[in-house]
Amino acid sequence: MAAASLRALMNRSIDYAGMFPPCDLELEPALKNQAEYVRSTDSWMLSAFVLPVAKFGDAASLVSRFDKAHPLRVSALGPKTENAAAFLAELRNSAETIRSFQEQHVDLVSIVQLEMLLPQDVDLAGLSKAAELIGDLKLQAFWETPAESAEKAIALFARAKQPAFGYKLRTGGVIASNPRVHQASCADQIHRRVASPGPPISR
Numbered sequence: 348m349a350a351a352s353l354r355a356l357m358n359r360s361i362d363y364a365g366m367f368p369p370c371d372l373e374l375e376p377a378l379k380n381q382a383e384y385v386r387s388t389d390s391w392m393l394s395a396f397v398l399p400v401a402k403f404g405d406a407a408s409l410v411s412r413f414d415k416a417h418p419l420r421v422s423a424l425g426p427k428t429e430n431a432a433a434f435l436a437e438l439r440n441s442a443e444t445i446r447s448f449q450e451q452h453v454d455l456v457s458i459v460q461l462e463m464l465l466p467q468d469v470d471l472a473g474l475s476k477a478a479e480l481i482g483d484l485k486l487q488a489f490w491e492t493p494a495e496s497a498e499k500a501i502a503l504f505a506r507a508k509q510p511a512f513g514y515k516l517r518t519g520g521v522i523a524s525n526p527r528v529h530q531a532s533c534a535d536q537i538h539r540r541v542a543s544p545g546p547p548i549s550r
Contacts, residue, residue, distance in 0.1 A: 349391075357392045362422050364397040374405055381419065382412035395422035395459050400441045403448045413455045421456060423486075425463030431473045434466050435480070442481050449484075458486060462515055465490035465500060474507040489515035 349357075363384060364370075365377035372380070381396045398406060398421050413419040425441045428434040441461070449458050461481065469477075481488060488511055492500045501514050 354391065359392070359394040361392050362394045362397050366399075366402075367397065374402055375409060378406065378409045378412060378419075382417070385413070385417040385419075393420075395420040397422045397424055397462070399424045399426075400444050401426065403444050407448070407451070410452050410455045415454050418454075419452075419456045421458045422460045422462055423458055425461060427464045428466055430466050431469045434463075434469055435473065435476055438463065438477055438480050442484060445484060445486075458484070460487040460489060462489045462491065465492050467492070467496065469503075471503065471506055474503065474509065474512070478507070478509050478512070487511050487513060489513045491515040491517065 363377075363381055365372045365380055366374060370377075378396070384390060384393050396419060400423050403423075410419055423441065423445050426437050428437050441463070445458050445461070449456060461484075477488070490500065490504070490512065492514075494516060497514065497516060504512050504514060
């Protein structure tokens with residue numbers, strides 16, 4: 348049995364990203380793994396399954412692998428955009444998709460967070476609009492930027508004063524011998540997140 352201190356540190360600390368490098372599984376086997384993991388004795392460490400919003404439709408026929416006692420917890424991954432206007436447009440679309448998917452699978456699926464790349468030109472007004480678009484979803488949002496923009500982004504989040512907003516920093520390389528920043532890590536990767544000022548929301 349894990350020590351209390353280890354449980355406090357690792358409780359729901361690992362997001363499963365089996366569809367991403369270096370594992371690169373297809374959706375069905377990745378969800379099959381998740382369904383097994385949520386029923387394992389180590390499930391207390393497991394947080395969410397990283398699922399691109401674009402794959403929600405494909406996932407709909409596979410959520411029957413889960414049940415009320417072992418729901419599919421999802422970290423929704425929004426699309427990459429190049430500028431603030433496209434970001435807000437795609438965020439609106441993603442919010443609608445998340446809302447619909449959650450309503451259709453209310454007993455089997457819990458969408459607990461959203462991850463999305465934040466373009467460099469998103470300002471304070473843009474973050475306020477983002478908060479409006481996803482406010483009713485009651486999830487945590489982690490906005491990603493390149494490592495060199497981390498300080499600027501976190502300062503912007505502090506000004507925005509949105510407790511549910513946090514910063515996402517990718518760490519690790521796509522193979523074990525390549526620990527570069529900016530790339531997804533391994534099959535059971537941990538997304539390192541730095542919370543914005545306010546209530547602690549990072550893991």
